[in-house]
Amino acid sequence: MVLMKMKFPFEKRVKLAQCLWLLSWMATLAGAFTFTLGCFLKTELRRRAEVMDNTEIHAVPNTLMIVGLASLGINYFAGRMCQDALDAGRFPRWKTFMQPYWGVSLLFTLLMLTAVIMSYAMKGNLESSLKIGLKNGIRFYKDTDTPGRCFQKQTIDRLQMEFRCCGNTDFKDWFEVQWISNRYLDFSSKEVKDRVKSNVDGRYLFDGVPFSCCNPSSPRPCIQDRLTNNSAHYSYEHQTEELNIYIRGCREALVNYYMGLMNTIGAAVLSVFLVQSSVLVSLRYLQTAMEAVAGQENTEIETEGYLLEKGVKETIMEYVTPVLVFLQLNQVGSEDAEA
């Protein structure tokens, strides 16, 4: 039972070949576009690599770049094939090339679809990576004299100012961490000694945030320290004050930014996938229609084109059975060896 048979008179074949040629050029440009999108996303992820714990999210841009490059090759050959399709004498030389070509192109087209799904599905992965990365960033904020961590303060300050956020989940994360280095604390003063004694680890904790949490849109000069103490500042109530410092946490801000980027890229790559699939379907019809012409004296006869010679199930069984036979032979062989 042939899958999706269609009749192709000579003019229709010619039209199909011309259409396919144009479509394959569009698909080549789309492939280059996909590669560029992958490069852009990778650059953006690398810029904030210091606040990410792992690089698993880089699978998305890497896949996009591979798929973009592969589709350049796939569409180039599709264009060459349809140029030769109009000449019945030159088309048969592609015969041996077709089988591996279909395998490779189906693989990479499926990979494109996988990349689109990944760009939506990897939100959880990104969020947990950012959670750990930001926690470490805030912990090491004060270590500006430790090699390997001396730029942590600058990174976190610039991040908070650019993304308009404060802390990991929210600004209260700064209350749980000592973010002032011991080098700048006067250990002979009573206030410092009290604070250091008030907790088990001997850390200098207080209800203050760094200057990078300050919101420029606030009508009053920024209140950074004694945030939860209403009587410390004139006409100040911390429960209702919303404009003083950034309320949002940096994890939420970064996840929103990257998910927005990846959703847009996912939608664009989905349309590229549709273009690529239509190229492959048209090429299959052209190939089967031209194969029926081969060997005939009159090359302008009407032929039939189809997607699959047998039904879907039978075609799958055809490819899977040799693999199963190979596995069973292996099993039988190992049983014999044991016996």
Place this chain on the structure above:
Amino acid sequence: MALMKVKFDLKKRVKLAQFLWLMYWFSVMAGVLVFSMGLFFKIELRKRSEMMDNNESHFVPNLLIGVGLLACGINAMGGKICYDSLDPSKFSRWKPMLKSFLVSCVAFNCLLVLTALLCFLMRIPLQFTLAEGLKNALKFYKDTDTPGHCYMKRTLDQMQMEFRCCGNNNFRDWFEIQWVSNRYLDFGAKEVKDRIGSNVDGKYLMDAVPFSCCNPSSPRPCIQYQVTNNTAHYSYDHHTEDLNIWKRGCRDALISYYGGMMNTIGALVLLVTILEVIVTIGLQYVNTSLSNLANPEDPESESEGWILEKTVKETFTDIMDKMKAMSKGNVVDEAGVDGVATVS
């Protein structure tokens, strides 16, 4: 004695016309570039117009926009003339106005040179505008409840963070004005009353700067308050501390930003001028070579082309004589009319 005479046969004429047509298309794109640069510069000035007291002169960007549009028009016409020059019948349509077109091209080139010069010189008035504008902007920092000034604080904070600068000349400008609004000052506290009593105008002055002056590259948390008081902070010496807050003043920062932009634009306009001069000279050659065919009936004959018919000195004296003759003609006419009037 013609200036830079060159012999032309048909092949050479055709090659010149084709080359010139291509160069005219590049010039059209260069005109578009000048237009877009003028637009970009105008937008950048508008963005910071609050810092310039809404008083900045938009003459240079407007001139760039006008010159860009004019360049597109002139070069498109020049390209059309070159295209038609290969066909003698079409070229004869253009012949009468070609001389005046070339004169206008020369005038346009002078305008381009003037524009480039103005781009380089605009730095000076900008300096004065910015000094005045920033001084006033700092004064209105605290007026977040006054209509018309309520966004000054946000604009100034964002500008100081973006350009990495503090104050007008330097951070001490903040010590001389009251930048904390009276709404947030507790007039019952002794400290506030002392500070207000300490100066003639009754302003709350302190040696502190807003948070936007803080430098993120500093190894220690930002010291904004009591900046000049070494004893107020542990292990702090304000004379040697230069990473705490930004040292540079915003006037210097903005001037180097705009100055860099204007220098780039001026250099680009000079390059466009050179291109325009080349195409004008090329068009003059096309004009003269097609006007001086050895055999006027045969379009394939040889001809000569030049830039000026006589030498530079002679052409200059010719023009001066013409202008004198024109002005004398006017005087004689007026005298004649007066004479007739008195006689009658």
